[in-house]
Amino acid sequence: MxxxxxxxxxxxxxxxxxxxxxxxxxxxxARVEAHNDAVARIEATGVETPELVAARDGWPSWMxxxxxxxxxxxxGGAHLLGEVQVTQVYKTRVDALWPELRTALAAERDTVGAIRRVEAPEGVLSVEIGNADQMPRAIEIARGFSDPVTTLTGAGQQSLAIATQGATLTIQLSDAEKAVTDDRTIQQSLEIVRRRVDEVGTREPTIMRQGEDRILIQVPGIGSATELKELIGTTAQLTFNPVLGTTGDAEAQPGLGQFIAPSIDQEGVYYILEDSPVVTGEDLVDAMPGSDENGQPSVNFRFNPTGARAFGSYTSQNIGQPFAIVLDDEVISAPVIRSAITTGSGQISGSMNFDQANQLSVLLRAGALPAEMTFLEERTVGPxxxxxxxxxxxxxxxxxxxxxxxxxxxxxxxxxxxxxxxxxxxxxxxxxxxxxxxxxxxxxxxxxxxxxxxxxxxxxxxxxxxxxxxxxxxxxxxxxxxxxxxxxxxxxxxxxxxxxxxxxxxxxxxxxxxxxxxxxxxxxxxxxxxxxxxxxxxxxxxxxxxxxxxxxxx
Missing domain, CATH: 1.20.1640.10 (Multidrug efflux transporter AcrB transmembrane domain)
Incomplete structure (x- = not known):
């Protein structure tokens, strides 16, 4: 029926x-979108301006x-196709290995003899030892820093490829470890780009991996591709490096394990720094814009326990010595350590306005890109x-x-x-x-x-x-x-x-x-x-x- x-x-x-x-x-x-934006802004800042309240009340809260x-x-918005330079990570990994390997080999100086790092292609660590006949012992020490590759395709392989030629020990990442590192680098870059874009409050960005080493970024509502590049293209790599000296010659050749960085505040001044930082931006847990004792814009930061211990230990042992706060290979400040800094917090100040301080805090909170990103394609779609x-x-x-x-x-x-x-x-x-x-x-x-x-x-x-x-x-x-x-x-x-x-x-x-x-x-x-x-x-x-x-x- x-x-x-x-x-x-x-x-x-x-x-x-x-x-x-x-x-x-x-x-x-338009009314509901303004309501949503106002609610999000009020929740984020805790400040209710008349404009925000009017926008919030423009749509019933029960609807x-x-x-x-x-x-x-x-x-309308911006479209970018970026390529991550994954090979830069190989250099970072082997450079980070050198201080520990140097310490381990130095402990066996009576056996392997004198050690020194020699010139090698980027991503390769070459170490010359004094007693070539003790090379097996040097290899054994180096293998102690190698770990098994945990992926299915790399099963049974080690993370380091170790070779010898005469009295020279050569170390680099194995092919299996490079594949794992590439994938991890892309995933980390994706997450950091996503966090940076989310920090500025854009709506529903599209951020996805394309191919082996490329990332597609589409952000509706942003002004231009140039503005998006400024936000994403900055690596915001913050490090605290020991200062070895200063020079006025930009073309000066630093020693092995050293690099030269210009000063932002002092034109014509270049600092000679150690490659290995005391702590890095990865140890930061928070960064907020603020003001220094003179009322000038600054960024207040705080380390995690690991970074706080490392920073406290270094400052305790180097009172009276300068150290450099380096952002993207430029020295923001190079203060002299007056006393041990064990609180795990600090402040960056210098030639910046409040907008720049806010942007720097956004970049530091989001973290550093693990490798440089070059943009192969950029497009702006006008509103x-x-x-x-x-x-x-x-x-x-x-x-x-x-x-x-x-x-x-x-x-x-x-x-x-x-x-x-x-x-x-x-x-x-x-x-x-x-x-x-x-x-x-x-x-x-x-x-x-x-x-x-x-x-x-x-x-x-x-x-x-x-x-x-x-x-x-x-x-x-x-x-x-x-x-x-x-x-x-x-x-x-x-x-x-x-x-x-x-x-x-x-x-x-x-x-x-x-x-x-x-x-x-x-x-x-x-x-x-x-x-x-x-x-x-x-x-x-x-x-x-x-x-x-x-x-x-x-």
């Missing part, structure tokens, strides 16, 4: 009203505030172009919606009107789900929505055509409608399952815009089936119960 239980009717109506409730904020996009995020091509894309998408969706509705009404009359109402709820539910999951809408996503509009009536067409066939067999209208939905069910399910499989393949194998298309298509398929099989059927039954027609035309 043609009927739907009361609890099912309440459930269907409830889902539709709930969808309308959660999709509604998108109709007031949902989830929005469909607009992607780069709809909002006007983004708005043009939004307008074009609205026109395309509107034209598609009207065309489908007109076709259904002309083809199926009253039943076409029922399908049009269901199609409206289909769009409402689609945007409600996109808002709830925080999806990012791009141009391909709009294409998925337009395609959903076209596909949404497929199930209705199958049902209505089946009802037509049942009416030709002289069955009553109620029985014809009931059989139409029952017999069309298998075809509807089969057709949409195959489309879902394709959408899943696009999501798994695709990237960026392709994933966005797959997401909107998948959600659209689910909402289309729901509205066709339940919403349209409920509207049809409610009309039939009121009109009680003796015959119907489809």
């Amino acid at each position: 043609l009927q739907i239980d009361r609890w099912k009717r309440v459930l269907i109506f409830g889902i539709c009203l709930l969808g309308l409730f959660y999709a509604l904020p998108n109709a007031f996009y 949902p505030s989830n929005l469909v995020n607009l992607g780069l091509d709809l909002r 006007e172009l983004g708005q043009d894309s939004v307008d074009a998408g609205k026109v395309a969706a509107g034209v598609g919606f009207v065309a489908v509705v007109m076709l259904m009404i002309l083809s199926y009359g009253r039943f076409g009107v029922f399908a049009a109402v269901a199609l409206t709820f289909n769009m409402v539910l689609l945007f409600a789900v996109l808002s709830l999951i925080g999806a990012t809408l791009t141009l391909p996503g709009i294409a998925g929505i337009v395609l959903t509009i076209g596909m949404a009536v497929d199930a209705n067409v199958l049902v209505f055509e089946r009802i037509r066939e049942e009416l030709r067999t002289a069955r009553g209208p109620a029985r014809a409608i009931e059989l139409g939905y029952e017999k069309a069910m298998s075809a509807i399910v089969d057709a949409n399952i195959t489309t879902l499989i394709v959408a899943a393949i696009l999501f798994v194998l695709g990237s960026g815009p392709v994933k966005g298309f797959a997401v909107t298509l998948t959600i659209g398929i689910v909402t289309s089936v729901f509205t066709a099989l339940f919403v349209t059927r409920l509207i049809t039954i409610m009309w039939f119960e009121r009109a009680r027609p003796k015959q119907i035309e489809v």
Whole structure:
């Protein structure tokens, strides 16, 4: 019999009203977005300015505030494709190994003889020992610093490749360890870039790995690619290095294990520093902008326990000696150690304004990029172009919606009107789900929505055509409608399952815009089936119960 239980009717109506409730904020996009930004700013700073309060109160707090995020091509913003110079990490690893290896070999000086580091290609550590016949002992000591590679592909291999030539011991990372290091470097770079971008409050950035050593960065709402490069391209490598001397010659050649860094405050002054830092920015746990004792902009930082111990030990043993605070190979300050600094905190001050102090604290909190990133591709999408894309998408969706509705009404009359109402709820539910999951809408996503509009009536067409066939067999209208939905069910399910499989393949194998298309298509398929099989059927039954027609035309 043609009927739907009361609890099912309440459930269907409830889902539709709930969808309308959660999709509604998108109709007031600018107001809700300003409300969300104000709430986030107040929570982050604890400060309520009149402007922030007005923006926060511009949307009721009891209403949902989830929005469909607009992607780069709809909002405007910056696009960068960066390549991480992973080979720089090899040099850092072997340079960090030298102090420990030197100490271990020096302890065996009576056996291996005098030791010294000799020139070698970048990423290679070459050590010359005095007693060449004791090379096996030197190799044994060096192997003590090698660890097994823990990946499946590197099983059974060591992290260091050790070779000898005469009295020279050569150490570098093994191929297996390089592969592990490359992957770790990219993952670390991804996380640091993501943290840096999140610090400045941008909306829904796309940050993903591409290929072996490249990172795709798309940030909607940012001013330009240059601005994004300034934020991401800065390595913000903070180190505290012992000072060996100063010079006025920028071309001076430092000794082995040393480097020259210019002073930011004193023009023409260059510091000769040890390569091995006392502590690095990796030991920082916090960095906040502030003011020094003279009221000038500064950055206050704090070390973790490991960094605090190392820094405290060094300052205790070197009272009266200068040390350099180095940021990206430039000396910010080179104070003289007056007393042991064991509190684990300090301050960076110098020639910077408050904006620069804030940006420096952001970079230090986010951490240092493990290796330099060079940008192979950069693109800026202006907000006007983004708005043009939004307008074009609205026109395309509107034209598609009207065309489908007109076709259904002309083809199926009253039943076409029922399908049009269901199609409206289909769009409402689609945007409600996109808002709830925080999806990012791009141009391909709009294409998925337009395609959903076209596909949404497929199930209705199958049902209505089946009802037509049942009416030709002289069955009553109620029985014809009931059989139409029952017999069309298998075809509807089969057709949409195959489309879902394709959408899943696009999501798994695709990237960026392709994933966005797959997401909107998948959600659209689910909402289309729901509205066709339940919403349209409920509207049809409610009309039939009121009109009680003796015959119907489809």
